[in-house]
Amino acid sequence: MANDPLIRRAIAPPASIPAPPPVDVTPVAAAGGPEGGGGGHREIGTFESFKSRDFRLLWAGTSALGFSQWGQQIGLNWLVYVLTDSAVELGKVAFFGGILSLVLGPFAGLLADRYPRRAIMIGTSAVGSLQAAILAGLVLTDAVQVWHCYVFAIVSSIMNTATGPAQQAYVHDISEPETLTNAIALNSVAQNVSRIIGPPLTGVIVAWNVGAAFIMVAGMRGISMLTAMALRSRKQAARERGVNPLVEVFDGFRYLASEDRLRWLLAMNALPSLFVIPYLSFMPIFAKQVFHGGSREYGWLVSMLAIGSIIGLLSLARAGDVRHKGRYLLGGEIMYVVLVVSFTRMDVFLAALACLATAGLFHSVARAVNTSMFQTNVRSDMRGRGMAAFNMGSGLTPIGTIFMTFLVTRFGVQDGVMLSQLVCGVGVVLVMIFGRSVRQS
Template identity: 40%
Template structure:
């Protein structure tokens, strides 16, 4: 299902040049609303991650508990994503996003009251955090599908790049901002969530709550619809090729992101400052890459360009893993970030352009899942590092990911035509 799209988007597809072309999609009123809501929601997501992580650490003073909480919430969110995709196909997508935002307001309100009253306990964080993982996952496929619904096919590549840009801005600014707020008051991140999610709901509301008629007929058994979505993606050679490339990179190589604190301390000897700089450089690179891609949204042969971006990024990780000087590690992550910012956006663009509309929500949910498997891959990478050390461990995983992706692209060459 999708929202009813006003005529204003059709007026915004005129040829542009320079900076105007880079932000062309923002000329569409409905996309501006969606972008504002997405920015607010992603800041709220980071407030939740930082706030709950800080609470777990304050309550337990245990890195093991912190890891266990992150793993638990990550797995719950991952498992909830297919059902969220089904909701995006069965219900008005704007309504799904608004419901998820308002549910987050309720959960953050409960958490804030518990913290301010001094009654907060670890089991509260686990239960509320688990429910929050479900509500956050519930809105993601619908929000991704709305990018398609409020733009034209000509504007879609630009819109996907700008949507990713908005999320990366929140990723760059959110962690340090809410880290400071959490240090001031344990409840501050949750109070921020309340305001940010209400802003998100208000921004999405003008997109309309009335859905178009379903292209795939009346709703059927939910389990059957979930199965139909999985079967559609994994039987479509193009979508399966895209999924396998992202899944491989995510589960084999991308867990290196969770090791920034260890790398900064043990290899670079830069401590928490180095950790923050590594994180910032990767984020800044992604933002620049997305701006470049938004300006090149009319490109052809997106599949080969996407694949090239993945290999450049993997090369950047490999170089980073061998660096022992902070500024060289930062430079490697920055250059690799440019590539993966473009690669991720091209991945979602190709999914959006190829998928059937009646399967859009479920297909985008599966596409999103492929990007989330890095939480599962952290365990095998950690075991490898325990055997050979952090630098060699990251390098071995990057080489393995590159080889697997190379095999996938040779066996399944559909991406070449995209």
Template identity: 30%
Template sequence: MFRALNYRNYRLFFMGQSISLIGTWMQQIAMSWLVYRLTDSVFLLGMVSFANQIPAFLLGPFAGVISDRFNRHRLLLLTQFLFLIEASTLAALVLTNTVNIYYILGLGVFAGIINAFDMSARQSFVVQLVEKREDMSNAIALNSSMFNMARLVGPSVAGGLIAAVGEGICFLINAISYFAVLASLLLMRLPKVERKVQDTQILKSLSEGFRYAFGFAPIRDILVLIATLSLFGMPFTVLMPAFARDVLGGDASTLGLLMGASGVGALLGALYLASRKTVIGLARVIVVASVLFGLGLMAFSFAQTLVLAMLSIFVVGLGMILRMASSNTLIQTIVDEDKRGRVMSFYSMAFMGMAPIGSLLAGWVAERIGVGYTLLGCGVICLLSIIPFVLGLPKAREQVRPIYQRLGILPEIASGLQVASNLTSPPEGGKM
């Protein structure tokens, strides 16, 4: 389950990111609570999320070109340092009681610009840290485990700190946490990566990446699925403060418990994926996860007690990470190395870029029909969104089979049995 940690560089990355992500989740909870406390507006909750994530939609493809052309390690050092500056500025504003919604929106846009480049470089960089390709899926699953362990710890700690001393300390802790990831990046010993000579025209390079990603059905179908989840599913996190306070009658601690329950479900899902030894069958996992996510979100919309809300959001977290991490693993497995940065930028664009539009839309709808009905509608749409993916699976499996054959992923080849016959005749099976 933890075999990717045998690689020194990945182990450093894992430890640094684990610390930093706890701070990131603390800041996210503190930010949501701060905005709702200052404005009492569900719409402005969505607007802050929109400001923070829309740059990923606008700049994501260009960030992918940069990631394919330049040293990803150096890019990450720069983005993490800029995140440190952003969190420190936010902490200073809150602790000195000079913060307002305009500062928050401005810093959100700044962080979003950084994140557009950070996500593309980071998603592609992880693959460089694992020497054996068969351990790549484990590394991606462990990344999800790390993310959701932080998601479990960060909100729980933040809820208590906000109730005790206010939001400012959470922002300060997040700023300090970036030193851990900067140290881990500086301690890495990375081999020199030979890159193919890229065309000097950025737009041409971007067009090539777009044609590759959306001209290949397996990658295109996954990107569409992720975009749908991000647009209609992820806004539940934006509406969580309103749900905790107005529906459940709770406070910041209630919000922390809800986010923690979602984090437990996501962590268990990530650990399950880490225990898998092959990518074969992940498409089936995506289908099951999508059903769990949709049903969980619908159940959450009806919850009137904290216990039922936590059980429902646990299922939502489980379905969400199974769908997201499985999709990430499949794309990382089948993508060509020289186009990895651009394809992962489209993944980030689908994941982070569609979320702000969904958040803004969900905030606008929630102010008119209520949080509960908005979440119910989101759950129904997410449940229906899996139908086109299922219908396209037979064709996608046929297209992915030669790639799995070339990589030695199919059982017949991976086991070393009948190698000669498999090279001259089509394999009997193999699932995406």
């Protein structure tokens, strides 16, 4: 297995925290109080958040943005492959985009704290639409070159990185404490719908004309811009002007490091990104070597994860502001690890599909609950920087892929993926033992 070409290719000391500004700095408590537990619990409908006009617009914009991101990723990857016929070039383009997200993430969070989030969403969508339209023109006129792909990958990565914290913080801005979990779950449904439909839709368009895929991207980002323009402006915590941006970025990290619960929630977000989710890169190998299939089987394996995620998120949206969120988070991630480990032991395709769908269900619920707990507990004037740090944890998957590739190369795809899952399981157990503030939430 180690020589299989498919596998080879799967490749500050504490400081004082500044006093919060006098306006709107207390974290918004969930319906059950600041701990997210006991207290009153109002039953809400599955689509409760859709009663808000702004949430409907934001949901539509999130859906359009998701389709545009999949279209850009798949279209750009195919374009690079057509131009170069090189796996190395594909990896380099992906690396430049991914590393920028990690480096610029904290500054994107500061942007969401300093400036109106609605304006950020409008601006990033407008630039994203423009760059896609220019790239489409270059492709359709046969003027595109490889270096263009690097430029547009970088521009797209910057826009996506800047959009994330502003959009996620805006979900909190337009939600009541008791509907925040519902809003986060429904917003995640939009992302998963685009994950199911976006790749095959883009594949069909690319098969017809690569340039048309970027026209689609430009149109979807244009829709995202228009929905953002229709949103109402929202008040944000007052900010002191003239402070050095680097100082504010480090203030954000110091604040997060000083809050016990936020530290553990960030760890629970990073663990699956590092040690579990990278197994998706090896799905083509599972499809071919374990289940003796091809592209169709690969498509089903990936799709079942998204289908399970949607089922889990709709269930959570129906439940609303659940009590004992820490139990949902920790239990959901443990079940996710157990189910992926079980998947690695299977050789019956239908059983594997059912296992992955269930894994997607548990992980989607755990991640949405984690996001809700984080948004509820982070200080209002630090919300953008907090969500940026949260997103940075989700962006650790490429690093985890390096570790899992080593294990797969050494032990084979089934055992290598399983060993990485077990590392995550140990990490979650440690959080259960030592993360009392999360366990009792």
